[in-house]
Amino acid sequence: MPDTADILRLESLQVHFPIRGGFFDRVLGRPAGAVRAVDGIDLNVGQGEIVALVGESGSGKTTVGRVITKLAQPTGGRLLFEGRDMTSERGSSTLRPYRRRVQMIFQDAYQALNPRHTVFDIVAEPLRSLRLVENHSQLTERVSEALAAAGLNPSGDFFPRFPHELSGGQRQRVVIAGALAVKPELIVADEPVSMLDVSIRAQILQVLVDLRDKHHMALLFITHDLPLAWLIADRIAVLYLGRLVEIGTADQITFNPRHPYTVALRNATPQIRGDADRSKLPALQGEVPSAARVPKGCRFHPRCPLAFDRCKEEEPPALEVGPQHMSACWLTK
């Protein structure tokens, strides 16, 4: 369970992508809009903690992951790593110490591996570029250690292989091996099992849970799948249209959701055996609106079956509904 000290903290994090207006818009001085992909998120991850970030497409969950791994630059707010402000650090040499401690696992392992590199080169790349080894024998040792930790045994067999010679599960293990070769303290995993066959998923989840249990790594697990989040995470944060709507322990969010969106998400999730407390609320209509046109007030109100006047005017802040449990809904007060 979560430790005392936070390893990562996001403070009102904001990522807006400007929409470039056309030539005439610019001449006429019409204001260009922005896609508000991430619109003020506060989140913390404790050392050795697994936090799941759950949301539909367009919720901004992937962008949050990209900000933390410094693949995207925030337009507002702060990114703190062990209390140090990393918001505006950039450049590969400046970021080297940070990269050594924060790594990422990608959704599509096939896309994430250069088809022209061997498994050895792929796993060795972070060790070489972050200058973590002094000689080739040390490099070989670290690479085979990482492959073994990701469940690829005997690791030497995999050294000369190319990504297309591996099965889907093995490819994802190579990506994981590359991330943990540098022994990071935080791993951002963006939908790491959604492209895999069902029978392989549990294997990969087991590897990730082992990383936490054996090496005390913290994990930010990005997913669209609420039951999966419940299975792996200590805490779950639910995202809707660039904002956190609810955050709490995995059990709180799964069995006692307080925000109408979380409830709708849970009700819509197909389940293998019927769940008695379904359908307290009618099923949601429509789809997530575009992040370029965020509704006024509570951004969920146009689809919310419980919305009332205040929701149309004022955006609710995160309100405490229990220990460690916050919900951004006027009804939770």
Added chain:
Amino acid sequence: MTEPSRSTALLLNVDGLSVDYKLKGLSSRAIDGVSFALRAGEAVALVGESGSGKTTTAMAIAGLLSPNARVSEGEVRYRGERLPINDDVAMRPHRWSETSVVFQGAMNALNPVHRITKQIAEPCILRLGLSRSEATVRARELLELVGIPADRGAAYPHELSGGMRQRVMIAMALACRPSIVIGDEPTTALDVITQAQILKLFGDLRSKLNLALILITHDLSVVAETCDRVMIMYAGRIVEDGTVADVFAQPKHPYTQLLIESIPNPANGKRMIRPIPGDPPNLVNRPSGCAFHSRCPSAMTVCATEVPSLDEVRRGRVACHLHRPLTQEDKVAIHA
């Protein structure tokens, strides 16, 4: 739209169907001796992982096999008549008019430069011989049927959301009044809430039009809410077949058991991961005997040598030696 009579006549009878793919001179068997029957108005799920042959089975029935695939054994009877699956031309009257398909990627299946109404009207003109204006009326009817206001038909595909596009795909599949609709992972690319909406639409249409539905999916939990019957496929063969309630309550095949256990299910409260060892087999060199034996926790010596047949058991069918009478020496466990 007229209300069809609610019959449960036998629509489709698949008997010992095997399909081979030719690739670079090599022949590999995608499905091997698949047999099942489908009745009007029934919803059956074909569940399996990549390479299990679920899509090949469905495409053979729909007459949409790729040119390098041949039916090498067995047959498919539709309303009692044998389908000429290997004959591309002879399959034409059946294809889309009797059996249509809703594909996964709606964006790829829609032409970006034509309006929605026109794309739905096209098959009506070609297949049903309607005039353009009649076809447009039909297209508007179909849009309303799948829950899209008919006026939205003037939009181009990119102006619609993912869920709307998938509804358009369903409208196109219904255009020629088929009796069987195959959903090939129809909700895999969609968000959870949209997925629930589309699955509900499938259910509504099924009862309204007395459609037989074949849902191809890798996601067992989707099956639980949509289908009556489920067939689990592994490495080109059906390993278990039964009603959804029976299979989920008491799975008989070890693969089905492990598959169900590997799906996180808050309802049963156990936060535990139980991985299935190994990788799904590839079809070029399929394991001997039962294809699952190398990953199976209860494998016996006989499993490595003898392919278990899909036998009728009490409530359903299963292909597993555990459910067959065996001699003592056959029963030696491999993973003791």
Added chain:
Amino acid sequence: MSENTVQYSKRSRERAIKDFLRQFLGHGGAQLGIVCLIFFFVLAAVPNILVGPLQTAINATGDFLAPPSSQHLLGTDEVGRDVLNLVVHGARISLTIALLATVISLIVGTTVGMTSGYFGGWVDVWLMRITDFFFVMPSFVLALVITPVVLEVMGRGGDILGFRPSLFVIIVVIGMTSWAFVARIVRSQTLSLKERTFVDRARVVGSSDFSIMVQHILPNLVPQIAANGALVVSGAIYIETSLSFLGLGDPLQPSWGTLLSLAQRAGAASAGAWWYLGAPGLCALTVALSFVLIGNALDDTFNPRRRVIP
């Protein structure tokens, strides 16, 4: 994972190369192109063994403008030199110029295109404006203007890196005027490659921009560069021939273009000396065509369906 379901061979890279060669060599155009090129490369490699040292007016062996005979298979020129001898020696000069110019063009084009595509922003805008300039400017005209100026400034004597100055200038000018085409193709490929997840991954594991370009983007550009490089060579042959024909070549190291120019000045056309004009002309044409055939075959082989990204 105890089982490896995917067949694995230690020599997978060799096998991939073998597959590629089988497919490439099975291509009719490639076969024809390769046979022609091998022939000309042999000529260029050992001209002295085949036809003896380069003939000059002093050691010329035949009559003036004699038609082909058993002694002079391709006849003689206006000072009695054997045309076969000249053409074979010309092969060496022409091919060297074309290939070196192509190397320059590929290096410049790839560097500019990759930098432009990878960094984007104002770097992209400015580099592409420069590229556009070279793209719309007929490179032949540019070469025609630059070459005499440079020659005037540097003089025709001495040698640079083993080349007579005029040849060296021609090589550089052709190289510098034909890279825009390569840069455009490389840039568009880079734009799509840099969106690939493996580039994101490289960034997360701490690779610098330079190493991402060299390790991740460049290897994936090789098929495009190879296929288009072959087309650049054939363009370079034409430009070289034309420039030399217009008198910018070096009479002491005659290329095929120089020979055409000499033939023109000697009035070969009006004298009916078809062998004198035809031999070097046909050679230039054949070699250029061979490179085009090979370029097209490479393009087809690197999977026409995946032409966007190899």
